[in-house]
Amino acid sequence: MAKVDEERILNQWDGPGEAEDISAGGVVFRQLERDGISRWQIAMMRRTDNGGWDLPKGHLEKGESHEQAALREVNEEVGLEAEIVLLLGESRYIADTRRGPKRKLVVWYLMCATPYDQNPRPQPGETVDTNWIDIEGAIPLAVYPTARIILLRARRYLESLKEKAL
Numbered sequence: 075m076a077k078v079d080e081e082r083i084l085n086q087w088d089g090p091g092e093a094e095d096i097s098a099g100g101v102v103f104r105q106l107e108r109d110g111i112s113r114w115q116i117a118m119m120r121r122t123d124n125g126g127w128d129l130p131k132g133h134l135e136k137g138e139s140h141e142q143a144a145l146r147e148v149n150e151e152v153g154l155e156a157e158i159v160l161l162l163g164e165s166r167y168i169a170d171t172r173r174g175p176k177r178k179l180v181v182w183y184l185m186c187a188t189p190y191d192q193n194p195r196p197q198p199g200e201t202v203d204t205n206w207i208d209i210e211g212a213i214p215l216a217v218y219p220t221a222r223i224i225l226l227r228a229r230r231y232l233e234s235l236k237e238k239a240l
Contacts, residue, residue: 080223086167093179095169098144099131100183101228102156104190104206114232116212116225117152117187117194120203126217127207129224131180140181148185152204153195156185162227165220182224184231 102117118127130151134143141158148156162182169178194204207215209232213225 080226083219083223084163084165087177091177093166094176095133095171095178096140096181097131097133097178098140098147098181098183099129100144100148100156100158100185101129101162101224102148102152102154102185102187103209103228103232104187106190106206114209114229115206116209116228117148117154118205118207118212118215119152119194119196119201121217122200122202124217125202127212127215128217129182129221131182141183144181144183144185151197151201153197154187154192155189157188159184159186160231162224162231165224167220180220184228 104115106113106115117130119130120127130148132143132147132151134140135146138146145156145158148154160183162184165180165182167178168175194206196202196204209225209229213222213229216222216225
């Protein structure tokens with residue numbers, strides 16, 4: 075996908091006004107050897123509200139930084155401890171809420187599961203399932219286009235790590 079297309083999907087509003095709703099989230103990964111092949115896996119969750127697979131994210135609490143919120147939300151929604159590796163970017167879109175449409179900003183981080191052998195667990199009331207999914211399968215599985223773009227960015231970075239190791 076071209077960089078221009080990615081930016082268009084991630085920035086669905088760029089007009090006047092600030093974000094009315096700010097969240098942070100993470101792409102949590104681990105590297106796993108299977109059948110002699112190294113694979114990157116991503117922690118995904120299936121949402122209660124729409125049944126779709128998504129990445130963990132949520133609202134900032136009072137006094138919380140984007141990084142703190144992202145780590146907390148990962149722990150709450152998929153039950154994993156993680157460390158931030160890098161900033162993947164932001165997504166801006168119009169969210170449909172009970173009170174009408176709102177300009178939403180989500181700050182995304184790439185995170186490494188620590189330790190890597192943790193099993194994700196659903197958050198009662200928010201998620202009905204969680205699982206480690208190979209990154210190639212996670213991208214098309216993600217219910218939202220913004221999550222697919224963030225996963226593509228994560229995959230590019232993780233693939234660059236493999237290339238550096240060779």
